[in-house]
Amino acid sequence: xxxxxLDREVVRATKPAPRRIPMSRIVGVELRKSFDTRSGFxxxxxxxxxxxxATGAVILFxxxxxxxxxxxxxxxxxxxxxxxxxxxxxxxxSEWSQRTGLTSFTLVPHRGRVITGxxxxxxxxxxxxxxxxxxxxxxGNLLGSAILGVDAVWNVSVVEFSYIILANILxxxxxxxxxxxxxxxxxxxxxxxxxxxxxxxxxxxxxETQQWFADKQPWVDFNYAQGALxxxxxxxxxxxxxxxxxxxxxxxxxTIGVWSVLxxxxx
Amino acid sequence: xxxxxxxxxxYGGFKAVDDVxxxxxPGRVTGFxxxxxxxxxxxxxxxxxxxxxxxxxxxxxxRRYADLPNPGLEVxxxxxxxxxxxxxxxxxxxxxxxxxxxxxxGRVDEMLERVSLTPTEAGRRVxxxxxxxxxxxxxxxxxxxxxxxxxxxxxANGLDPAGIRWMRDLLRGxxxxxxxxxxSSHLLHEIExxxxxxxxxxxxxxxxxxxxxxxxxxxxxxxxxxxxxxxxQALVTAGLHFSEITDxxxxxxxxxxVGQVALTAGVALTELRAADGAGLEEMFLExxxxxxxxxAAA
Numbered sequence: 001x002x003x004x005x006l007d008r009e010v011v012r013a014t015k016p017a018p019r020r021i022p023m024s025r026i027v028g029v030e031l032r033k034s035f036d037t038r039s040g041f042x043x044x045x046x047x048x049x050x051x052x053x054a055t056g057a058v059i060l061f062x063x064x065x066x067x068x069x070x071x072x073x074x075x076x077x078x079x080x081x082x083x084x085x086x087x088x089x090x091x092x093x094s095e096w097s098q099r100t101g102l103t104s105f106t107l108v109p110h111r112g113r114v115i116t117g118x119x120x121x122x123x124x125x126x127x128x129x130x131x132x133x134x135x136x137x138x139x140g141n142l143l144g145s146a147i148l149g150v151d152a153v154w155n156v157s158v159v160e161f162s163y164i165i166l167a168n169i170l171x172x173x174x175x176x177x178x179x180x181x182x183x184x185x186x187x188x189x190x191x192x193x194x195x196x197x198x199x200x201x202x203x204x205x206x207x208e209t210q211q212w213f214a215d216k217q218p219w220v221d222f223n224y225a226q227g228a229l230x231x232x233x234x235x236x237x238x239x240x241x242x243x244x245x246x247x248x249x250x251x252x253x254x255t256i257g258v259w260s261v262l263x264x265x266x267x
Numbered sequence: 268x269x270x271x272x273x274x275x276x277x278y279g280g281f282k283a284v285d286d287v288x289x290x291x292x293p294g295r296v297t298g299f300x301x302x303x304x305x306x307x308x309x310x311x312x313x314x315x316x317x318x319x320x321x322x323x324x325x326x327x328x329x330r331r332y333a334d335l336p337n338p339g340l341e342v343x344x345x346x347x348x349x350x351x352x353x354x355x356x357x358x359x360x361x362x363x364x365x366x367x368x369x370x371x372x373g374r375v376d377e378m379l380e381r382v383s384l385t386p387t388e389a390g391r392r393v394x395x396x397x398x399x400x401x402x403x404x405x406x407x408x409x410x411x412x413x414x415x416x417x418x419x420x421x422x423a424n425g426l427d428p429a430g431i432r433w434m435r436d437l438l439r440g441x442x443x444x445x446x447x448x449x450x451s452s453h454l455l456h457e458i459e460x461x462x463x464x465x466x467x468x469x470x471x472x473x474x475x476x477x478x479x480x481x482x483x484x485x486x487x488x489x490x491x492x493x494x495x496x497x498x499x500q501a502l503v504t505a506g507l508h509f510s511e512i513t514d515x516x517x518x519x520x521x522x523x524x525v526g527q528v529a530l531t532a533g534v535a536l537t538e539l540r541a542a543d544g545a546g547l548e549e550m551f552l553e554x555x556x557x558x559x560x561x562x563a564a565a
Contacts, residue, residue: 015413018337021367029367036363037354099350102317103360103408106344107367109316109333266317 021108026117027124034091034121043087044125050079051133055140059147067144068153072137077164080133084168085175085196088122089188092179097186101266111262119176126172130165160232167229170250171196177250180257183264199223222249268293269314269416269449274323276309283309285471287323291449291464293415296442298462298479299451302554306471307451308346311420315344327416339368343409343417348401348425353394357384357404360393361411368412378407383433398425406434417441419450423457435461455551467547469554475547482547488522491515491538492529501532512549517542 034040054075062071092115095101108114145152175192182188200223207214217224218238222245228238269291276284284306291297301307312318314325316332324331327342335341351360361375379389382403393401402425409417417438423431438461442448452458458465465482467475475482491514492498502509502518505528509518515538518525522539529536 015340015415018335018340020336021369025367025369029363032366033363036359037352039354094352098352099347100352102346102350103364105317106315106346107339107364109335109338263319265312265319267312 021113023113023117026108026113027120030091030114030117030121031124034087034125040090043083043090044129047080047083047129048132048136050083051076051136054079055136059140059144062144064148064150067141067148067150069137069141069156072140072144073134073156073161073164076133076137077168080129080168081171081196084126084129085171085192086189087125088172088175089179089192090185091118091122092176093183093185093188096183096266099267105266112258115180115258115261122172122176123169126169127165130168134161157232163229163232163234167226170226170229170246173250173254177254177257180261181253183261196223219244220248222246268328268447269297269325269418270327270329271310271314271325272323274310274313274320274325276306276313276318276321282471284313284321287468287471287473289466289473289476291416291447293447294442294445295463296438296448296450296461297464297466298458299449299466299468300455300458300551301451301453301468302551303453305453305468305554307453307468308420310468311346311418311449311451314418315342315346317346337368337412339364339412339414341412341414341416343412343414343419345402345405345409345417345419345422347420348398348405348422351393351401351404354392356390356392357396357400358389360404361389361407364408364411370412374411378411381410382407399427399430402426402430406437415445416447417449419448421452422450423452423454431457455548465547467551467554474554475550487517487519487542488525489515489517489538489540489542490522490525490529490536492534492536494534497532498529498534498536501528501534504532510549512552517549 035044055072058067058072058075095104095114104114105111141152141154174195175188178188178191178195182191200221203213203217203221203224207217218241219225225238225241225245228234228242234242271290272288274284274287275282287306287310289297299307299310309318310325313320314327314332315338327335332338332342338344355363358375358379361378362372365372365375379386384400384403384407388396388400393404396404402422406419406422409419423434426434438448438450442463450458450461459479462479464478465476466473489512490498495511495516498516499509502516502525507518507520507525507528509516511517522541526536526539529539
């Protein structure tokens with residue numbers, strides 16, 4: 001009896017020393033977690049669905065002269081700019097709102113690695129979604145011009161489209177930042193709409209009525225600075241404006257958010 | 268082996284955990300006992316790094332939890348069975364955990380079987396689980412990596428009597444194979460039947476710890492009489508410490524000493540015996556009374 005107990009203890013002791021969980025595995029797990037609930041699945045599926053609807057709507061309703069790739073890109077671009085940040089927000093906040101963090105952060109006791117994994121997944125999902133939407137739009141453009149019997153117009157260059165992808169990734173980064181800062185799903189979603197819809201309205205009104213603000217707006221308004229990315233041509237000064245405003249409106253709050261995630265209590 | 272040394276944690280001025288030290292040893296089930304809000308869960312969260320400690324350290328086999336390369340393979344943790352995404356199925360929750368630890372997929376089915384969740388139940392979303400099923404799933408998650416140490420917070424909550432029995436047998440077998448088990452409870456009787464060692468906590472402080480046998484042996488004598496004032500007077504005169512419990516006195520002395528005192532004082536007794544855990548129960552009731560408010564009525 002006692003020898004049997006000893007034997008088993010020896011078995012425990014000789015279990016090979018575990019190796020550190022690799023980052024690739026954390027990314028794989030986080031990717032799976034963004035698909036495996038109904039809400040997560042439909043949120044991602046909605047990217048495809050919305051792109052198809054937007055493309056179909058352009059073919060049906062846009063005037064013939066407007067059947068160009070730019071029209072399609074604008075049509076799927078708007079819903080994308082709303083859905084992608086939501087995905088980024090929920091990937092972070094669900095750990096707190098659904099309290100799964102209790103398991104996630106005990107299985108991987110370095111929260112920074114889990115958060116990094118989520119950021120990488122958001123980036124993968126963002127770029128993949130934009131490319132998929134672009135492909136759906138391209139099919140729509142071919143289909144639309146074939147129906148009209150005209151040559152397809154490809155008036156969005158690769159550079160222009162990569163700026164649009166960058167703008168969407170920045171939108172996701174803003175969602176991610178609000179997620180780590182607020183750590184509550186409804187709160188962060190409301191925060192995102194204040195940030196991306198209410199704030200620009202206020203700054204626009206301010207710029208129209210106050211000349212001093214209009215002069216400084218490109219250097220203080222992150223949303224405004226991102227506008228250049230959609231125009232397809234970004235000057236050196238505009239990159240600098242993007243960098244300066246991004247530092248204050250994204251990088252600094254993101255740093256504070258991550259810092260508080262690392263220190264906070266998970267209940 | 269879990270070792271906790273001078274752990275403290277304050278929230279504002281409130282000391283949730285106050286200089287707590289104890290050890291949970293391999294091959295034994297250690298019961299962490301205390302009323303609700305005594306600091307059990309906070310202590311356990313500190314152990315696994317979910318709550319930063321104010322001061323002190325907790326180590327598992329000599330290492331801090333955060334330094335474990337793949338903690339799921341060394342420590343099984345169940346802190347709150349309800350802390351799961353309601354939209355995931357039981358099987359999916361285990362699959363995610365197995366993937367994180369780098370375990371083969373077959374391990375998930377083994378664990379589902381071990382905690383008696385049927386394939387149909389495992390395919391349901393956790394939203395539709397009873398608390399008992401969530402506890403089983405939580406225990407499956409904790410056992411998944413075949414760890415040498417288990418940390419379970421109130422694992423018997425929500426289990427039916429058969430479930431509690433099942434869990435008791437499971438943890439007993441686990442400890443007999445050399446595993447270290449730390450489980451918390453606010454129910455003395457629940458923990459009495461399973462634990463080898465006890466750590467009793469109240470208002471953030473350790474109030475008693477030792478093997479169950481030691482704590483029960485230290486309980487003294489239980490004595491009953493119709494003339495309580497006369498016996499009390501005699502015990503005071505004899506210099507013995509005692510306390511009044513519901514309808515009897517508990518004396519810090521052996522039964523023969525107490526019998527002699529009663530005889531000398533000419534007090535008739537209705538019962539005289541070794542207190543068998545009455546001391547522990549009394550201590551626990553005192554702790555509970557201070558936090559539960561119904562105490563005054565008793």
